[in-house]
Amino acid sequence: MNFELTEEQEMIRDAARDFAQRELLPGVIERDENATYPTEQVKRLGELGFLGMLVDVEYDGGGMDAVSYVLAMEEISKVDASVSVIMSVNNSLVCWGVQKYGSEAQKQEFLKPMARGDKIGAFLLSEPEAGSDATSQRTTAVDMGDHYLINGIKNWITSGGTASTYLLIAHTHPEKKHHGINAFLIDSKLDGITIGPHENKMGMRASDTHSVMFNNVKVPKENRLGEDGQGFTIAMKSLEGGRIGIASQALGIASGAYELALKYAQERKTFGKEIFKHQAIAFKLADMAVEIEAARFFCLKAAWLKDQGKPYGQASAMAKLYAAETAMKVTTEAVQIHGGNGYVKEYHVERLMREAKLTQIYEGTSEIQKIVISRGLLA
Amino acid sequence: MSVIAFAKNWEGKFKKSTYELVSYAKDLASRLNTQTLILSIGEVDESELNKLAQYGADKIISVDDSRLNILSSRIYAEVISQVVNKEGASYVILSDNNSGKAISPRLSVKLKAGLAAAVLDVPKSLDPFIIKKRVFSGKAFAYVQIDSEKKILTLSKNSFGIVENPAVLNIERFTPELADDIFKIKVNSVEKADDKMILADADIVVSAGRGMKAAENWQPVEDLSSVLGAATACSRPVSDDGWRGHEEHVGQTGKVIAPNLYFAIGISGAIQHVAGINRSKCIVAINTDPEAPIFSIADYGVVGDAMTVLPKLTEIIRSGE
Amino acid sequence: MKILVCISNVPDTTTKVKLTDDNKQIDNAGVQWIINPWDELALTRAIELKEDSSNTIDEVCVVNVGLNQSDATLRKALAIGADKAIRIDAEPLDAYFVAGQIAAYVKENPFDIVLSGIESSDYNGSSVGGMLSEFMDCPAISSMTKLDVENENIIIHRAIPGGKQILELKPPFIGIVQKGITNEPRIPAMRGIMMARKKPLEVVAAVELDSLSHIVEFELPKAKASCQMIAADQLEELVHLLKSEAKVL
Numbered sequence: 001m002n003f004e005l006t007e008e009q010e011m012i013r014d015a016a017r018d019f020a021q022r023e024l025l026p027g028v029i030e031r032d033e034n035a036t037y038p039t040e041q042v043k044r045l046g047e048l049g050f051l052g053m054l055v056d057v058e059y060d061g062g063g064m065d066a067v068s069y070v071l072a073m074e075e076i077s078k079v080d081a082s083v084s085v086i087m088s089v090n091n092s093l094v095c096w097g098v099q100k101y102g103s104e105a106q107k108q109e110f111l112k113p114m115a116r117g118d119k120i121g122a123f124l125l126s127e128p129e130a131g132s133d134a135t136s137q138r139t140t141a142v143d144m145g146d147h148y149l150i151n152g153i154k155n156w157i158t159s160g161g162t163a164s165t166y167l168l169i170a171h172t173h174p175e176k177k178h179h180g181i182n183a184f185l186i187d188s189k190l191d192g193i194t195i196g197p198h199e200n201k202m203g204m205r206a207s208d209t210h211s212v213m214f215n216n217v218k219v220p221k222e223n224r225l226g227e228d229g230q231g232f233t234i235a236m237k238s239l240e241g242g243r244i245g246i247a248s249q250a251l252g253i254a255s256g257a258y259e260l261a262l263k264y265a266q267e268r269k270t271f272g273k274e275i276f277k278h279q280a281i282a283f284k285l286a287d288m289a290v291e292i293e294a295a296r297f298f299c300l301k302a303a304w305l306k307d308q309g310k311p312y313g314q315a316s317a318m319a320k321l322y323a324a325e326t327a328m329k330v331t332t333e334a335v336q337i338h339g340g341n342g343y344v345k346e347y348h349v350e351r352l353m354r355e356a357k358l359t360q361i362y363e364g365t366s367e368i369q370k371i372v373i374s375r376g377l378l379a
Numbered sequence: 380m381s382v383i384a385f386a387k388n389w390e391g392k393f394k395k396s397t398y399e400l401v402s403y404a405k406d407l408a409s410r411l412n413t414q415t416l417i418l419s420i421g422e423v424d425e426s427e428l429n430k431l432a433q434y435g436a437d438k439i440i441s442v443d444d445s446r447l448n449i450l451s452s453r454i455y456a457e458v459i460s461q462v463v464n465k466e467g468a469s470y471v472i473l474s475d476n477n478s479g480k481a482i483s484p485r486l487s488v489k490l491k492a493g494l495a496a497a498v499l500d501v502p503k504s505l506d507p508f509i510i511k512k513r514v515f516s517g518k519a520f521a522y523v524q525i526d527s528e529k530k531i532l533t534l535s536k537n538s539f540g541i542v543e544n545p546a547v548l549n550i551e552r553f554t555p556e557l558a559d560d561i562f563k564i565k566v567n568s569v570e571k572a573d574d575k576m577i578l579a580d581a582d583i584v585v586s587a588g589r590g591m592k593a594a595e596n597w598q599p600v601e602d603l604s605s606v607l608g609a610a611t612a613c614s615r616p617v618s619d620d621g622w623r624g625h626e627e628h629v630g631q632t633g634k635v636i637a638p639n640l641y642f643a644i645g646i647s648g649a650i651q652h653v654a655g656i657n658r659s660k661c662i663v664a665i666n667t668d669p670e671a672p673i674f675s676i677a678d679y680g681v682v683g684d685a686m687t688v689l690p691k692l693t694e695i696i697r698s699g700e
Numbered sequence: 701m702k703i704l705v706c707i708s709n710v711p712d713t714t715t716k717v718k719l720t721d722d723n724k725q726i727d728n729a730g731v732q733w734i735i736n737p738w739d740e741l742a743l744t745r746a747i748e749l750k751e752d753s754s755n756t757i758d759e760v761c762v763v764n765v766g767l768n769q770s771d772a773t774l775r776k777a778l779a780i781g782a783d784k785a786i787r788i789d790a791e792p793l794d795a796y797f798v799a800g801q802i803a804a805y806v807k808e809n810p811f812d813i814v815l816s817g818i819e820s821s822d823y824n825g826s827s828v829g830g831m832l833s834e835f836m837d838c839p840a841i842s843s844m845t846k847l848d849v850e851n852e853n854i855i856i857h858r859a860i861p862g863g864k865q866i867l868e869l870k871p872p873f874i875g876i877v878q879k880g881i882t883n884e885p886r887i888p889a890m891r892g893i894m895m896a897r898k899k900p901l902e903v904v905a906a907v908e909l910d911s912l913s914h915i916v917e918f919e920l921p922k923a924k925a926s927c928q929m930i931a932a933d934q935l936e937e938l939v940h941l942l943k944s945e946a947k948v949l
Contacts (some may be wrong), residue, residue, distance in 0.1 A: 012890070014776075674929075
């Protein structure tokens with residue numbers, strides 16, 4: 001056992017912290033309020049290498065480990081989860097799959113620009129009738145000999161409006177159930193693709209979420225990712241890693257709210273003393289600190305397993321479940337500690353609370369995580 | 380054994396900080412039971428030199444070479460070291476301003492004399508020689524022992540005060556030996572900023588932060604500053620965002636100042652900012668947030684919006700004059 | 701041309717200073733160490749100059765006098781873009797000692813431009829750059845706010861009270877860097893952090909040299925008396941207090 005971070009991991013955490021504090025904090029409230037896509041901030045995220053930090057160096061990535069990724073996601077999510085969700089989807093849902101299952105030509109064409117951050121990737125799995133339940137895909141990809149013909153609708157797509165590259169999951173052989181599912185790499189500018197309106201969300205309002213419609217979209221054969229029928233595996237494996245990203249995002253949202261609450265509790269006075277000196281508040285903060293530390297251990301453990309090449313599906317589901325529930329609880333308490341100020345946008349905690357809610361829902365709801373975990377108990 | 384203070388002039392004139400420096404040198408010399416020597420470099424009128432005698436200079440050594448009117452730390456350090464060696468002085472004191480900061484390190488190496496920069500008080504002990512200085516930009520103080528025989532101090536502004544101690548004017552001219560090639564850096568041009576009060580010299584500083592909301596809201600700050608004859612300053616976020624120039628940034632990574640009166644307007648009072656201003660004699664904080672940490676270090680506080688408070692304050696001060 | 705940037709390893713500027721029980725030392729427990737902010741600006745400018753292919757800077761090195769706790773800070777300098785780091789393996793006793801050590805190194809390993817921050821955020825000596833220039837007997841530009849290289853000529857702006865000087869000179873020289881030399885220090889990119897693994901961090905032995913001073917004790921500032929609040933509609937009272945009580949108007 002060793003709980004020490006390496007010098008390099010600390011440097012990555014500090015770099016992410018500096019970036020978040022210096023470049024994300026100014027304007028985060030306005031971007032959320034006006035649902036303004038963080039164009040400039042995402043560009044910087046790419047320049048600094050965060051968008052492809054997990055990708056191998058030979059494909060223009062940072063070649064960093066998953067532990068560093070957790071640390072970076074936490075720091076960025078403390079300040080702006082709209083930015084960190086773009087980072088998480090690009091890294092762990094799109095780049096990871098292309099690196100793991102892609103052909104050399106696909107890596108050259110699709111992975112490199114995404115790893116550099118020149119292009120953004122989106123992961124198209126959810127459908128109106130199939131959110132966390134990935135087996136009930138209605139989108140079809142019919143094999144036409146020299147190409148696939150895609151038809152269907154994908155919903156709640158992070159970066160749906162801005163992404164250049166889609167990793168799409170669709171059914172080719174519905175009769176084969178999940179063995180008939182395929183994954184495709186798709187240029188978002190292809191004919192027949194229509195992007196639906198921007199979803200007006202409760203939180204993470206600066207990230208752009210859209211539905212994407214496919215109407216007879218022709219996708220070249222060579223754009224299928226992996227073997228015929230491997231799509232379901234690709235989707236599920238991507239989500240295993242994705243959960244580490246979202247768990248660290250939830251961790252960051254929680255620790256961001258906690259840090260604000262701790263500072264506030266030392267500055268704000270009621271009844272002639274700092275509110276931290278009231279036990280009711282101090283105990284809240286103690287509980288928050290304990291739960292955040294536990295969530296951090298979950299996240300780092302899952303990342304460590306991944307770095308060691310060991311199975312991490314169960315660990316990442318536990319991390320995602322615990323961190324998301326912690327984020328909801330901690331942000332709610334942070335608003336409470338702030339009192340009336342907490343309900344005002346200027347103090348950030350109400351935004352963090354709205355952001356926390358989404359971590360319980362996307363990339364597998366808390367309930368889905370419990371299904372994954374409970375099935376794992378018998379495995 | 381004597382004490383030498385280097386009295387820098389600004390276009391032939393001395394400032395209040397120079398008189399404080401001489402007062403301090405006189406005090407130290409008295410403790411050591413020795414003479415107070417003041418060194419002036421460049422052309423300065425006798426009447427101006429006479430002012431230094433009022434604070435206790437036993438002898439004023441004047442190097443009135445016009446080539447030395449423009450300050451060069453390299454040349455000045457050479458001149459000062461020649462005078463120190465000639466006089467057999469043991470203590471050299473400079474003001475802790477730009478020129479003192481530039482000259483004193485060179486002098487330290489030339490004379491192999493230990494340097495205590497930004498000292499704040501008279502020595503705590505003479506033998507061993509221990510003196511208090513600012514460290515961590517004022518977040519702590521250190522007592523430094525200088526182990527070498529010769530010692531150099533730079534004196535922080537407003538740390539001793541001005542003490543009159545009239546002495547008979549006694550000027551001695553000195554001609555240093557300087558190689559011609561020492562004057563070799565080419566100055567292409569000098570740009571003067573406007574006539575605004577220089578921050579480091581200002582007795583009153585009016586400083587504003589993010590609470591002003593936008594760069595175009597600075598007029599009330601300028602107005603208050605102008606009616607007080609003050610310098611303007613700002614917090615780090617303001618200079619980082621380009622609302623004001625870097626030269627106005629006060630704080631741990633900006634300028635560290637110690638005016639008599641400091642107005643902190645719309646500045647929350649982050650620890651790094653406080654480090655740059657907490658030696659101000661009196662701090663007035665104006666902020667909309669009654670919980671802002673700036674109030675915990677301020678002497679006087681007003682909770683209110685700067686855009687309404689400042690014009691009123693400016694008017695009251697103007698009408699009171 | 702080669703640039704050397706002198707780096708101090710200092711506590712993060714947001715650190716609350718704590719002392720050990722006997723007040724003899726700063727309590728470093730839990731302190732985050734960073735590149736001294738002014739040194740970091742100097743380094744950033746040096747790297748910008750190197751990256752601008754129109755000029756002739758071909759190497760940027762950093763040097764620190766310190767024990768191995770400085771290594772993480774030096775590694776960050778490499779990640780930001782320095783080509784090589786040198787650590788002179790000794791406790792940095794005082795500014796004279798530090799400058800003397802760097803001077804000894806530079807005499808053996810010449811550089812065209814040596815940069816140093818105008819101040820370190822820990823001991824506030826403002827001395828190393830000036831001392832170095834005297835040890836090396838070369839010109840020093842204090843309060844440097846701009847540094848440009850045009851062929852073999854160096855164009856410099858230097859802040860002077862109430863304005864600036866514009867200078868032109870040829871290397872070698874020592875630049876003592878003030879804010880304004882560049883906009884913001886850099887955040888290391890993943891690529892830089894990865895490349896830093898392979899860059900040299902050379903540890904060299906210190907030369908024989910005495911320090912001239914040492915710190916015997918620390919003290920923390922006393923807490924201020926509480927703030928006197930004045931209502932926003934009673935500003936006459938504020939002016940009155942500033943005149944008669946504080947006596948500062």
